[in-house]
Amino acid sequence: MIELKDIYKIYGDGEGEIRALDGVSLNISGGEFVAIVGQSGSGKSTCMNIIGCLDVPTSGTYRLNGTDVSTMKDDELAAVRNKMIGFIFQQYNLIPKLTVKENVELPLIYRGMPAKERAKRAMEALEMVGLADRCTKMPSMLSGGQQQRVSIARALAGNPSLLLADEPTGALDSKTGREVLEFLKKLNEQGNTIVMITHDNEIAKEAKRIVRIQDGKIISDEKGRE
Amino acid sequence: MGIKQAFSLALKSLMTSKMRSFLTMLGIIIGVAAVIILVSLVNGFKSDMLTTFEDMGLNLINVNIFARGSNRQVDVEDMYEFAEENSDYIEYISPTVTVQAAPKFGTDTAESTSITGVNEDYVYIQNYELTSGRFLQYMDVQTRQKSCVIGSYLAEEYFDGNPVGQSFKINGSQFDVVGVLEEQADSTEGSADDCIYIPYTLARTLSRMGTVSSYIVYARDKELVDPTITLIKNYLYGIFSSDSAYRVMALAQIVDTVNELMGTLTVILVGIAGISLLVGGIGIMNIMLVSVTERTREIGIRKSIGAKRSAIMSQFVVEAATTSAIGGIIGIVLGIVASIVVCRLMGIGVSISVLSIIVAFGVSAGIGIMFGYFPASKASKLNPIEALRHD
Numbered sequence: 171m172i173e174l175k176d177i178y179k180i181y182g183d184g185e186g187e188i189r190a191l192d193g194v195s196l197n198i199s200g201g202e203f204v205a206i207v208g209q210s211g212s213g214k215s216t217c218m219n220i221i222g223c224l225d226v227p228t229s230g231t232y233r234l235n236g237t238d239v240s241t242m243k244d245d246e247l248a249a250v251r252n253k254m255i256g257f258i259f260q261q262y263n264l265i266p267k268l269t270v271k272e273n274v275e276l277p278l279i280y281r282g283m284p285a286k287e288r289a290k291r292a293m294e295a296l297e298m299v300g301l302a303d304r305c306t307k308m309p310s311m312l313s314g315g316q317q318q319r320v321s322i323a324r325a326l327a328g329n330p331s332l333l334l335a336d337e338p339t340g341a342l343d344s345k346t347g348r349e350v351l352e353f354l355k356k357l358n359e360q361g362n363t364i365v366m367i368t369h370d371n372e373i374a375k376e377a378k379r380i381v382r383i384q385d386g387k388i389i390s391d392e393k394g395r396e
Numbered sequence: 397m398g399i400k401q402a403f404s405l406a407l408k409s410l411m412t413s414k415m416r417s418f419l420t421m422l423g424i425i426i427g428v429a430a431v432i433i434l435v436s437l438v439n440g441f442k443s444d445m446l447t448t449f450e451d452m453g454l455n456l457i458n459v460n461i462f463a464r465g466s467n468r469q470v471d472v473e474d475m476y477e478f479a480e481e482n483s484d485y486i487e488y489i490s491p492t493v494t495v496q497a498a499p500k501f502g503t504d505t506a507e508s509t510s511i512t513g514v515n516e517d518y519v520y521i522q523n524y525e526l527t528s529g530r531f532l533q534y535m536d537v538q539t540r541q542k543s544c545v546i547g548s549y550l551a552e553e554y555f556d557g558n559p560v561g562q563s564f565k566i567n568g569s570q571f572d573v574v575g576v577l578e579e580q581a582d583s584t585e586g587s588a589d590d591c592i593y594i595p596y597t598l599a600r601t602l603s604r605m606g607t608v609s610s611y612i613v614y615a616r617d618k619e620l621v622d623p624t625i626t627l628i629k630n631y632l633y634g635i636f637s638s639d640s641a642y643r644v645m646a647l648a649q650i651v652d653t654v655n656e657l658m659g660t661l662t663v664i665l666v667g668i669a670g671i672s673l674l675v676g677g678i679g680i681m682n683i684m685l686v687s688v689t690e691r692t693r694e695i696g697i698r699k700s701i702g703a704k705r706s707a708i709m710s711q712f713v714v715e716a717a718t719t720s721a722i723g724g725i726i727g728i729v730l731g732i733v734a735s736i737v738v739c740r741l742m743g744i745g746v747s748i749s750v751l752s753i754i755v756a757f758g759v760s761a762g763i764g765i766m767f768g769y770f771p772a773s774k775a776s777k778l779n780p781i782e783a784l785r786h787d
Contacts, residue, residue: 224700224781245704252702263697263784267412277701279401324701 171331171363172198172221177230177240179216179386190216191227192386198365200331203358205366205377205394213386215336218367222255222334223247235331252280256325260337262317264309270320271296271305277328295327296320299353315346322353326362333357335366339373351376399714406715409687410722420683421723423676424763428727428756429734430669435662435752436735440744442658447745449651453523455487457613457625460643461632468635472596472608478631479613485624488517488614493599499592500565501554508586509550511566513599521614527551529560529575536574537595545575549589566594567602621646666752670759676723677763684716684771695775696783705776712775716768717761724760728753 179191190213198204208214219225220232223239226247232240239250256277257263264273274292283291296302299319301312309317318338325333335354339347355376358364366377374380375394382390410417461470472491479489493513498505518524519531527548536543551559551573559573571594581587600608615624625644632642688695695708732748739746 219781222700245706248699248702248704251700257700259784263693263700265694265697267408276698280698280702280704280707328702 171200171235172196172365173231173233174221175231175233177217177220177227177232179213179220179225180228189386191220194230194383194386194388196381196388196391198363200363201358201361203355203364203366203378203394205368205374205380206383207368207371207374207380208383209369212383214367214369214383216386217383218334218336218365221332221365222257223250248280252277252328254331256328256330256333258318258321258325258333258335258338260340262309262314262321262341264317264320264324266309268309269305270301270307270309270312273309273320274305274324274327277324281328291327291329292323295323298326299323313346314342315349318342318346318350319353322350322357326357331363333362333364335364337368338366339370340368347373399710402710402714403718405711406718409715410719416683417719420680420719421676421726423679424673424720424723424760425676425727425730427669427673427676428724428760429731430672431666431756432728432731432748432752433735433738434665434669435749436731436739436747437742437744438658438662438665439747439749440739440742442655443747444744445654445658446651449647449654453521453614454618454647454651455615455621456521457615457621457628457644457646459611459613459628459632460645461607461609461611462641462643469607470632470635474635475608475611478628482624482627485615485620485627486613487616488521490515490518490521490612491596491608492518492610492612493596493603493605493608494610495566495594495599495602497567497602499571501550502564504554506550506554506585506590509590509592511592511594511599511602513596513603514593515596517614518593518612521612524580525578526575527578528558529573531575532593532595537597540595540597540601542569542571542594542598543574544571544592544594545577546573546593547577547583547589547591548579549583549585549587550592551576552583553585566592569598569602673759673763676760677720677767680716680720680764681767681771683719684712684768685774687715688712688771688775691775692778692783692786695778696780696786699778699780700784708776708778709772712772713765713768716772717764720764720767721757721761724757727760728757731756 174194174196177191177194178189181188181190194217206214206217220227223234226242227240230240231238234250234254239247242250271292274295275288278288278291293302293305296305299322301316301319301323304312304316309320312320338354339350342350351373354364354366368374377394380392380394381388475489479486491514495511495513497511498507499509499511514532515537516532516534531545532543535541546559551557554564555562559576561573563570563572579589581589583589596608613624613628615621625646628644633639636642698708735748736746
């Protein structure tokens with residue numbers, strides 16, 4: 171489903187050039203749960219930005235579900251993100267002045283879905299994360315774990331082919347973090363493809379496959395838990 | 397994202413910082429209110445002025461005949477005949493003969509009094525009312541009766557308000573007062589109330605002028621003033637074969653000039669008020685730029701979950717347009733209320749121009765879109781990765 175081939179991402183040029191990604195090739199199939207692990211500055215965030223279609227590589231090709239997205243324009247990328255990718259951020263990234271339900275509906279709004287269907291889908295997603303009863307609350311009235319679950323619901327609402335989690339437990343205490351992680355595992359078991367970016371080996375171990383990145387290169391690609 | 401959603405989102409974001417929204421709108425509010433007030437004032441002033449002119453008689457046409465160096469003449473009978481033939485257009489006509497003389501009341505001489513010779517219709521032409529006695533009559537004019545009608549100033553000053561039946565002298569001839577005109581101005585010396593009307597037949601002799609050189613014509617209708625002028629001109633041209641021998645002027649033409657002048661004044665004033673609208677627009681742009689910076693993260697989130705440039709763009713443009721449109725509405729209400737108050741205070745008729753309201757609202761909403769465009773386009777071009785990193 172994800173095919174990265176000889177991906178380079180180079181910032182600056184000449185002497186000062188920084189190779190954030192230095193020839194990365196990676197294939198991820200549907201139904202996998204992959205952790206991309208690396209220290210800060212390793213290139214894992216750049217890798218996530220490219221996988222998440224937030225950025226395009228300097229060179230190399232990236233096929234998502236068979237479509238080459240590496241040369242797409244801004245608006246085309248936005249459409250791809252909207253339909254195929256569900257983001258789960260470390261800081262939840264909910265919009266504070268919208269209610270929980272409105273936040274979950276947001277990707278569907280940008281998809282141009284009619285209001286009725288949108289509301290139905292949003293409630294279904296909230297039910298999956300067990301927060302349907304909080305749908306009219308503002309995000310600031312929820313705990314960190316609950317906010318992260320809202321952001322998972324937002325990611326799920328669009329029924330994407332890929333869930334992309336960037337340090338999903340980074341801002342949570344270990345107990346809540348574990349709960350979120352368990353929830354991601356459950357989603358994976360239900361058939362969702364998940365790519366998780368983290369710097370924490372302990373968390374990475376929970377994934378089925380662990381890809382380590384250092385200095386913009388993949389240094390290992392091994393199986394995680396069974 | 398539908399326009400309805402963008403609009404409710406915009407309202408929500410305005411409501412979150414009411415003070416700021418209000419201050420942002422203030423420029424637009426003042427601008428719109430100023431446009432409406434100024435247009436109302438000028439309109440009110442204009443219609444008051446027109447009413448004044450109308451009281452003076454928009455139907456009036458002045459005819460002056462110079463006929464220098466011409467041996468052809470037009471006398472009163474010719475003019476009467478002409479008026480008679482064109483009675484569809486001309487309701488009244490009266491010669492007006494100015495007499496340069498100072499009347500003597502006993503031993504007093506009135507220096508500033510105007511003496512005019514007219515016929516019996518003059519009272520209808522000027523729409524005069526009399527407080528006592530009667531106006532000159534046909535027989536007075538035909539038989540050159542030495543009777544006269546005087547203004548209220550003279551009646552008070554020389555006859556203790558009871559002049560009918562009494563007499564005074566003009567150039568040694570004794571005139572009997574037959575009527576007193578209602579006060580026209582303020583009954584002071586030299587005003588419209590310091591006047592004497594005598595039969596023109598006598599005035600012609602007193603002024604030592606062989607012919608009557610000026611007339612006042614009363615058209616049957618305001619609308620008929622222009623064709624009547626043409627008729628008179630054609631008639632006089634037919635006699636003198638020169639258009640410099642006479643002058644035919646209507647009061648209505650003066651009104652046209654006034655209208656034109658007021659139009660220019662309106663443009664200037666509205667232009668000045670328009671500058672305030674422009675400044676208001678810049679205020680909106682300024683605050684929208686601040687808002688874009690403050691909401692960088694929100695924009696990043698929206699873009700990362702799939703908002704296209706156009707969606708971000710419309711969100712901010714609609715917000716700017718909503719701000720200025722609400723400002724516009726408040727300005728309109730304020731402008732209408734202030735117009736009514738100011739017009740009342742200044743004692744002029746209230747006339748609020750609907751057009752000015754529509755234009756003011758359109759311009760204010762347009763300004764929002766125009767000045768919201770730049771910040772919105774800036775927001776829509778933000779890079780989602782950097783925007784998400786923004787605190």
